[in-house]
Amino acid sequence: MEMTLIKVHGSMNTFYMFEGEDRDDYAQLAIQLSALDTDVDGILVILPSTVAHAKMRVFNNDGSEASMCGNGLRCVARYVCERDNVLEAVIETMKASLRVKKEETLNEGIETYAVEISPISFSLSSLPMNYSNHTEWIQKPLPFVSEEIPFSAVSVPNPHLIGIVPKEFQKDTSHQQKWSQQFNGDNEYFPDGVNVSYVTPVEQGIFVRTYERGVGFTNACGTAMTASALISCMSGLVPFGEVSVFNPGGLVKCSVSKDGVNIQLQLTGNATYLSISKFEWTSDLESSQMLSTTELQEQESYEKFIEEVTLFSSQYV
Numbered sequence: 001m002e003m004t005l006i007k008v009h010g011s012m013n014t015f016y017m018f019e020g021e022d023r024d025d026y027a028q029l030a031i032q033l034s035a036l037d038t039d040v041d042g043i044l045v046i047l048p049s050t051v052a053h054a055k056m057r058v059f060n061n062d063g064s065e066a067s068m069c070g071n072g073l074r075c076v077a078r079y080v081c082e083r084d085n086v087l088e089a090v091i092e093t094m095k096a097s098l099r100v101k102k103e104e105t106l107n108e109g110i111e112t113y114a115v116e117i118s119p120i121s122f123s124l125s126s127l128p129m130n131y132s133n134h135t136e137w138i139q140k141p142l143p144f145v146s147e148e149i150p151f152s153a154v155s156v157p158n159p160h161l162i163g164i165v166p167k168e169f170q171k172d173t174s175h176q177q178k179w180s181q182q183f184n185g186d187n188e189y190f191p192d193g194v195n196v197s198y199v200t201p202v203e204q205g206i207f208v209r210t211y212e213r214g215v216g217f218t219n220a221c222g223t224a225m226t227a228s229a230l231i232s233c234m235s236g237l238v239p240f241g242e243v244s245v246f247n248p249g250g251l252v253k254c255s256v257s258k259d260g261v262n263i264q265l266q267l268t269g270n271a272t273y274l275s276i277s278k279f280e281w282t283s284d285l286e287s288s289q290m291l292s293t294t295e296l297q298e299q300e301s302y303e304k305f306i307e308e309v310t311l312f313s314s315q316y317v
Contacts (some may be wrong), residue, residue, distance in 0.1 A: 049097075073223035
């Protein structure tokens with residue numbers, strides 16, 4: 001079967017994106033494409049929806065399906081808004097239908113979109129996380145991991161474990177890698193795995209590094225950056241409102257508002273198209289192949305933008 005694939009990224013979280021119909025072998029396709037192109041973190045499938053402008057399914061490069069992906073959602077938002085000639089849309093995801101909209105550019109030549117991140121839960125059963133019969137875990141050390149790092153567990157709806165750390169833990173990732181691999185292997189705490197982010201306050205916001213479930217260390221994870229902004233606001237690291245979130249892939253803006261128990265989250269960042277390819281998809285990897293690829297020029301604008309970001313965040317990388 002011949003397909004048209006658009007290679008895209010949000011904060012260098014890179015995917016192949018395409019329109020399709022619901023079927024049960026997209027996990028296999030994600031594994032195949034990730035083997036052919038090791039730059040990609042997975043695939044974004046845009047499907048018809050009866051309740052929204054479109055439906056998004058996300059498959060990681062190991063074939064596992066994610067309930068949400070903030071960086072991927074921005075790319076899908078761009079595709080749907082341009083396809084339907086609208087500035088705002090609603091995209092159905094596994095757990096919720098989310099509002100998306102075109103925004104003013106982060107920098108010249110960068111297509112920028114804002115997406116709603118929801119639902120939010122601090123219940124450990126929503127991740128799930130099992131730890132000594134606790135029902136929540138917010139801003140407290142996990143003694144078996146570290147007596148000094150305050151951790152918080154939250155789903156948005158992807159499961160996240162957020163640790164606030166000094167910059168030494170960003171320079172040396174061995175501690176984060178050790179526990180991330182353990183929590184995403186056979187373990188008693190996270191039966192379905194978990195995204196693990198280490199957060200460090202910086203002068204202009206926060207710096208976030210994420211070990212993504214099903215992927216490993218990634219340039220950026222949209223729901224992780226938003227969850228990290230939320231925990232940073234709740235802990236007093238930064239004020240509620242718009243938070244600048246630096247990451248190895250660039251910079252996004254996260255809006256965190258709280259009215260009583262009601263919390264609203266929004267993620268704003270780039271939705272960059274890298275190339276358009278014709279792909280022949282067969283049942284085995286050996287026969288599947290890229291038939292043609294047309295490189296686009298949008299990455300040049302993004303690279304100019306992240307030069308400044310990189311100069312700032314390089315001290316943490």
